Amino acid sequence: MLMPYLLMITFDMITDANRPIRWKKLTLLMILTIEIHLLSALLFMLVLILAWLYAVNHHRPLLQKGHSLHHIYVNCLDLTMTSERTLYSYVNQGLLSARNIDMPRTVRMRPRKNKKRNLKVDKACRIGRTWEEFQSYLQEHPNAAIRQLDSVEGVRGGKVLLTIHFVQQELQLAFLWDANDSQSVIDIFEKIYLELRPDAFIRLFPILLADNGSEFSNPKAIEFDKQGNQRTQMYYCDPSAPFQRVPAKTTMK
Known part of the structure; x- marks a missing residue:
């Protein structure tokens, strides 16, 4: 671009014997040359920066590009080699470069509360003690x-109230x-047993009817005392059948 101007200055320096060196033109030429080189360097840097930004955006995780984890799993089965649930676990544990914050719906959802599950002591407690x-x-x-x-x-x-409803007498006891x-x-039945003595307990509590709650899932410890003597007999209502104990529920209300 500057080559014609440079040749013109060179020709003037050769042919003009009075002014062989033209300082103004040489200074202008040097300034233009430096500016062009600086602009070239800046242009190169700009091209490199744009290329780097494109590469980062092109190769970043699909989650960060707005894809859902389910969509990624369905379309990349040959690459994931794991279950969808496992992918969610990896993201939650921070094992991948993508994080929970990259999933808009996960960010909007409240964390789930871990509900405490009361497990049955004896899973076979209903055998021989059903409603039938x-x-x-x-x-x-x-x-x-x-x-x-x-x-x-x-x-x-x-705190919890354990209620014992005497059906025929329409009486209800509550223990906190x-x-x-x-x-x-x-522990409550052991305390009642010790207070009343065996004969009175057997006479007052011959038959017990309970629901399927886990708090009643160890019937043998209630039916028998510590010496192995039977003191009562326990039965269970059917699952999801509160109507089978209507008198007790009505009294509680």
Whole structure:
């Protein structure tokens, strides 16, 4: 671009004997040359920066580009070689460059609360103690004294009321306890057993009817004392059948 101007200055320097060196033209030529080189360097840097930005955007994780994890899993089965649930676990644990914050819906969702699950002590507790077997017992013993059990929990994880409903007498007892678990129920019956003595306990609590809550899932510890003597008989209502204990529920209300 500057070559014609340079040749013109060179020709003047050769042919003009009075002014062989033209300082102004040489100075202007040098300034233009430096500016052109600087502009070239800046242009090169700009091209490199644009190329770097394109490469970063092109090769960044698909999650950061707005793709959903389900979409990535479905379209990249040959590359993932793992389950969709495992991918979510990897993201949650920070094992990938993409994070939870790159998933808009995950950011908007509230974290789930881990609910405490009360597990049954004896999973076979209903065997021989079902509602049908309870009805068969009542047919053979129509005048049997029935005591219905229930637990009332106010605040989750707080204190609990164990209620014992005397059906024929329309009387209900309530015992306040610290936790809604099987051991608490066993401790209450042990205390009643010791206070009343065996004969009175057997006479007052011949038959117990409870729901399927985990707090009643250790019937043998309630039916038998520590010496192995049977002191009561326990039965269970059918699952999701609160109507089978209507008198107790009505009294509680």
